[in-house]
Amino acid sequence: MFEVYDLSFMWSLSNITQTINSWLNQTFSPTWALIFEMVIVGICVISLFAILGLVLVLMERKVSAWMQIRLGPNRVGPKGMLQSFADTLKLLVKEGLTPNGADKFLFNLAPFIAMIVAMLLMAPIAFARDFKMWDMNIGVLYVTAVSSISVISILMAGWASNNKYSLMGAMRSGAQIVSYELSAGLAILSIVVLTGSLNLNDIIQSQANGWWIFKGHIPVLISFVIFIIAVTAETNRAPFDLAEAESELTAGFHTEYSGMKFALFFLAEYVNVFIVCAIGATLFLGGWMPFHIGNWQGFNHIMDYIPSSIWFFGKTFFLIFLIMWFRWTFPRLRIDQLLNLEWKYLLPISMFNIILVTAMAILGWHF
Amino acid sequence: MVEEIGTTTEGDLIINVGPQHPATHGVLHLVITLNGETVKKVEPHLGYIHRSIEKMCESLTYRQFIYVTSRMDYLSSHINNHGCALCVEKGLQIEVPARAQVIRVIMDELTRIASHELWWGAMAMDIGAFTPFFHAFRERESINDIMEETCGARLTMNYMVPGGVMIDIHPNFQKKVKDFIAFYRTKMNESDELLTGNIIFQNRMKGVGLLSKEDAISFGCTGPTARGSGLNCDIRKLYPYEIYNSVTFEEVLETSGDSLARYMVRLREIKQSINIIEQLIDNIPEGDFQAKTKAVLKLPKGEFYSRVETARGEFGVYIVSEGGTTPYRIKFRSPGFANLSALDHMARGSKLGDLVAMMGTLDLVIPDIDR
Numbered sequence: 057m058f059e060v061y062d063l064s065f066m067w068s069l070s071n072i073t074q075t076i077n078s079w080l081n082q083t084f085s086p087t088w089a090l091i092f093e094m095v096i097v098g099i100c101v102i103s104l105f106a107i108l109g110l111v112l113v114l115m116e117r118k119v120s121a122w123m124q125i126r127l128g129p130n131r132v133g134p135k136g137m138l139q140s141f142a143d144t145l146k147l148l149v150k151e152g153l154t155p156n157g158a159d160k161f162l163f164n165l166a167p168f169i170a171m172i173v174a175m176l177l178m179a180p181i182a183f184a185r186d187f188k189m190w191d192m193n194i195g196v197l198y199v200t201a202v203s204s205i206s207v208i209s210i211l212m213a214g215w216a217s218n219n220k221y222s223l224m225g226a227m228r229s230g231a232q233i234v235s236y237e238l239s240a241g242l243a244i245l246s247i248v249v250l251t252g253s254l255n256l257n258d259i260i261q262s263q264a265n266g267w268w269i270f271k272g273h274i275p276v277l278i279s280f281v282i283f284i285i286a287v288t289a290e291t292n293r294a295p296f297d298l299a300e301a302e303s304e305l306t307a308g309f310h311t312e313y314s315g316m317k318f319a320l321f322f323l324a325e326y327v328n329v330f331i332v333c334a335i336g337a338t339l340f341l342g343g344w345m346p347f348h349i350g351n352w353q354g355f356n357h358i359m360d361y362i363p364s365s366i367w368f369f370g371k372t373f374f375l376i377f378l379i380m381w382f383r384w385t386f387p388r389l390r391i392d393q394l395l396n397l398e399w400k401y402l403l404p405i406s407m408f409n410i411i412l413v414t415a416m417a418i419l420g421w422h423f
Numbered sequence: 424m425v426e427e428i429g430t431t432t433e434g435d436l437i438i439n440v441g442p443q444h445p446a447t448h449g450v451l452h453l454v455i456t457l458n459g460e461t462v463k464k465v466e467p468h469l470g471y472i473h474r475s476i477e478k479m480c481e482s483l484t485y486r487q488f489i490y491v492t493s494r495m496d497y498l499s500s501h502i503n504n505h506g507c508a509l510c511v512e513k514g515l516q517i518e519v520p521a522r523a524q525v526i527r528v529i530m531d532e533l534t535r536i537a538s539h540e541l542w543w544g545a546m547a548m549d550i551g552a553f554t555p556f557f558h559a560f561r562e563r564e565s566i567n568d569i570m571e572e573t574c575g576a577r578l579t580m581n582y583m584v585p586g587g588v589m590i591d592i593h594p595n596f597q598k599k600v601k602d603f604i605a606f607y608r609t610k611m612n613e614s615d616e617l618l619t620g621n622i623i624f625q626n627r628m629k630g631v632g633l634l635s636k637e638d639a640i641s642f643g644c645t646g647p648t649a650r651g652s653g654l655n656c657d658i659r660k661l662y663p664y665e666i667y668n669s670v671t672f673e674e675v676l677e678t679s680g681d682s683l684a685r686y687m688v689r690l691r692e693i694k695q696s697i698n699i700i701e702q703l704i705d706n707i708p709e710g711d712f713q714a715k716t717k718a719v720l721k722l723p724k725g726e727f728y729s730r731v732e733t734a735r736g737e738f739g740v741y742i743v744s745e746g747g748t749t750p751y752r753i754k755f756r757s758p759g760f761a762n763l764s765a766l767d768h769m770a771r772g773s774k775l776g777d778l779v780a781m782m783g784t785l786d787l788v789i790p791d792i793d794r
Contacts, residue, residue: 306444388623388627
């Protein structure tokens with residue numbers, strides 16, 4: 057006879073976090089325990105930021121090499137795995153120049169704002185079952201609000217550089233991010249309408265019996281496609297990389313940056329890609345929820361045995377691969393075509409779509 | 424604080440694209456007046472890679488000066504050499520052996536394919552697609568390998584000499600060319616899959632950079648740039664040299680005159696070049712690869728002109744001889760210079776991104792413009 061175990065707490069990382077929490081609270085006063093917890097979380101975020109940057113840069117180079125019939129980095133470390141470390145080391149020891157005539161304060165501040173925004177965005181993301189930094193009840197709102205700040209760093213960098221290419225790149229980027237935020241917001245809103253919650257944890261829990269992309273019929277599928285297009289534009293990735301269009305503006309808003317200041321922009325871009333893909337995976341693909349098919353008990357149990365963090369990172373990296381795929385196969389849009397696409401096509405479609413989703417949610421037509 | 428410098432009195436922005444800029448593929452310097460994103464004026468500044476090749480040629484003998492011309496339009500160096508050799512042969516009335524003529528034409532067409540391939544990759548890069556560049560280079564590499572085996576060089580071949588070609592073809596030549604064509608046919612639709620059929624690409628190219636037939640004539644445009652506007656200007660058809668009148672190929676024409684037309688002309692020209700090579704590769708006649716010429720060439724007193732169709736358009740060689748061993752005066756008509764002059768006319772009123780795409784479709788080689 058089989059004994060069916062309750063697998064809901066399998067692979068949960070809450071045991072570890074709770075052990076640390078109770079140990080700190082027993083040893084120190086509650087204030088100090090909180091401060092130590094904050095320090096631990098801070099160190100975790102910074103290391104995750106660095107590791108993600110390195111991994112994603114290497115992944116991008118390998119994916120692009122694969123698409124461009126070449127090998128990619130293969131000299132430093134086994135199969136070129138340490139190439140990113142070597143590059144980072146190079147950027148760390150490089151001189152950070154500030155051009156003549158630049159607004160020094162804003163010029164040096166901009167990369168840090170870009171980095172801080174990317175770090176702040178990590179707070180509400182659930183990396184695994186019961187493993188997140190801050191379980192806030194307005195997670196979705198927080199993400200949309202904080203991600204809008206990133207445009208300030210780009211505008212700041214473009215303005216303060218005293219370079220016409222930088223300024224044009226920044227203005228393009230400003231127009232682009234402000235426009236595409238609307239579509240991204242509406243696409244996110246469709247999931248909020250269906251779940252009735254702004255809490256990312258609730259949204260993941262609501263997908264226990266199926267991911268929204270499967271449960272929500274065609275309207276959610278449309279939302280998902282619009283979301284992917286909009287976040288590609290928001291993170292300034294090709295085919296929407298007008299802010300740093302190499303052939304037109306040399307490097308756009310970060311033309312004048314060098315050394316670690318450039319690296320911060322570079323890392324922030326990749327971490328932003330990771331975050332938007334993580335949000336996409338959380339909202340549409342069930343976050344760390346394993347893949348279940350209806351009543352196939354055996355299959356579902358096997359899926360449950362895969363750790364939740366693997367589910368989360370697998371989905372996220374699939375979306376990242378998708379975005380990299382866009383970058384290496386599509387030509388770049390022109391600025392007027394970019395804004396046309398948003399204001400004439402994506403925005404009306406998402407507005408109509410949100411009505412459909414609302415009707416579906418009220419009538420309970422989703423699974 | 425940020426100063427307002429580099430603006431016109433109307434408040435338009437003046438930016439310098441080049442001489443070091445990823446879009447100019449060399450040291451071209453464009454001074455662009457911009458109103459927001461809209462281009463108001465484009466002013467090309469030349470001379471950054473001027474090596475006074477024409478003046479240098481005046482102190483080189485008729486055998487030597489041909490080698491310098493490889494450095495002008497380095498992507499069709501075979502065809503440049505060919506034009507110069509033709510002009511010298513015209514002056515000396517040398518009869519080129521049939522074998523040499525066929526080899527020359529095959530080499531010209533291989534060069535044309537290589538040049539168009541590189542243009543395809545570089546132009547894709549101008550509009551933001553990176554991957555085509557590497558795919559284009561894979562094909563170009565196999566042509567370079569063929570060239571290397573026969574001519575000993577991969578870029579500046581210096582294969583054409585007055586009276587024929589320098590050395591006979593390598594024994595592997597015919598097999599390698601046939602292998603290349605078979606390989607190329609399998610990869611031909613890749614360009615359509617990767618770029619031509621893409622909706623973003625189509626939107627970027629269609630109706631952009633319009634150049635009417637009349638404008639193409641008045642700016643002196645030639646080659647695929649003018650043929651995209653429907654102008655019959657293929658020298659291989661109009662003034663056939665070597666054996667071009669005995670091979671069948673069609674002059675590729677598009678009538679819309681936009682960036683997409685110029686793009687399609689070049690892609691279709693590759694197919695025509697393959698067509699020509701296929702007709703000739705099995706029929707290389709036996710015989711000498713070089714006519715018997717004197718050790719020291721002396722052109723009779725007079726003026727001589729010959730023209731050939733390079734990958735970029737009409738390349739003309741004009742030699743004034745005083746009867747000595749070196750030319751008295753020499754002038755090259757380079758296609759890139761005339762094509763570049765149309766850029767301002769085409770680009771006015773378009774967006775900055777389109778200017779870069781237009782420059783891509785003109786297929787500029789800067790050493791060819793500056794000489």
